[in-house]
Amino acid sequence: MSRALAARKHAAGRDYAVLLSARERPLALVERWPRRMWRVYLFDDRSWRTRMIDLKPHGTGMLLAQRNTRWQFSGEQQHSYGKWDVQETTTVSADGQVEVRSEFAGPRGTPAESLHDRASGPSSIPVRRFAAPVEDFLCPVPEFGDWQVFAPLLAQQGHEPGTTVVLNDVSVDEGSGPLRATGIEQLLSPGPCGTPNGPAVVEPVDAGLLRITSGQLAVSDPGWTGNPRIVAVPAGEFPVTLSLLRTARGVDVAAARVTFLDVPPREWEMALRPDEDLELLGDGRFYGVGVDTGTAAFMDAARTVNEDQLDEDVFLPLDGDGRLSVELPGPEPQPNLIAFRAGQGDGTYPVWIGRTDDGQVGCVVVDFQLRSADGAQ
Known part of the structure; x- marks a missing residue:
């Protein structure tokens, strides 16, 4: 650094x-x-x-x-x-x-x-x-x-x-700073694209409606919900979309989005916790959601998760049944949870907030970094 x-x-x-x-x-x-x-x-x-x-x-x-x-x-x-x-x-x-x-x-x-x-x-x-x-x-x-x-x-x-002993600093290029949200829209745009592993096709698919009651969206590994990324959002039901990336090796989830306003975002910002500071990030680095079960999820921040349910209702369907997403419902009108495969597995992934011209949250996107966000071929 x-x-x-x-x-x-x-x-x-x-x-x-x-x-x-x-x-x-x-x-x-x-x-x-x-x-x-x-x-x-x-x-x-x-x-x-x-x-x-x-x-x-x-x-x-x-x-x-x-x-x-x-x-x-x-x-x-x-x-x-x-x-x-x-x-x-x-x-x-x-x-x-x-x-x-x-x-x-x-x-x-x-x-x-x-x-x-x-x-x-x-x-x-x-x-x-x-x-x-x-x-x-x-x-x-x-x-x-x-x-x-x-x-x-x-x-x-x-x-x-x-x-x-005389100790001198060696100058290091400042670089371009933290990871930038360039071309996030292309992550969910259908059609052919390039990836580090060769050509692929992007296919957006519907993953259901997410119910928010508390006014706070949580992005987390469903097996580790103690410290999620929280975004203040409106209450209601909102569509979740997965970006499937089809390559010669198979199909992976390249990104996941929950849409709150049907308006193109004017700007993107990284979802941060109160104690996180972009000024402390190195070149191309980011704060993100940690995944340790190969699975990520959108949920209401007030939603509790029964760990005894996870294997049968979330992990087995996503792994054994070959599904890419699954809904863990809550009794009406309680919030539900929508879980999905996290790219190609465990890691840390950036969470981006898309804001409209008047500063409202239009959508939240998790990028699993399977293709370049700037859409480069």
Whole structure:
């Protein structure tokens, strides 16, 4: 990501990562985590990642290197598979109590002490405990770009002395910003089109009427309805349309739309949660609906889902019966649920709100990203 984007994430308390390198060789990967925590991975002269340091806020206002894990590998293949010979973990308490625990791999690359041994009796892993000045494990909290504070950690790895390390940013192209809603209308336009996998034909089909009573549409995986994408919409019954994409390999659902006004949208916007910020997205990235059951759904935000019904009434018809959509009705006048296959399976997919000239919600579209949204052939 660009420096500007990382700076915005830093200011917002969001996670990001910075790679520190010298002469095109990695020195450290610095990860900024939420809740003011940091993690630093250190690399040796072979560019192997051999140390991991977790830092957390300390009462002094600085960062405490609470956990420092070091690995030794017997060869390149063992390193690539993460099969260490020795793992040494140093943990430090807030008052400077230090514990150093060394583990040695068994004959097959696993710790010599089994989980059963650890749980059922005294540990055979060598452990050293001692007190040390806590100041030895503290470092300042970096301002954005002030990676010099991590120079002493680089010195621990045997790189240049910390006092002579100069860390410079490498400029990165800002790119075109978050994913844009270009050509969404073409996702549901019938006729031939191009896809990354070759020619295809788009066929819009009716998936029924969605009943909204609360004035809020929820877009979610029907098996995971705890944190849906919510859009304020009018109450009533509204048509749901699926865009089927027919290729030589078969038929998939390329997009799903619920239409509230029979008016072409003037503009499109990404459906966001209150804590989401487009300024924090990288080039071509998006916030979307997560799918973990291969299925997505439109429903009223007040609609509850009985998980015992899902296998028989939703997942089996969509999977075993080969159907592309299914309605889970509610007793009149309660809202129903319309579920449909999510493209080619699990993932995260953008949800777009189409607004009319006067700002009303005309439709909501889920794009399963099986073809280019700009209609390119």
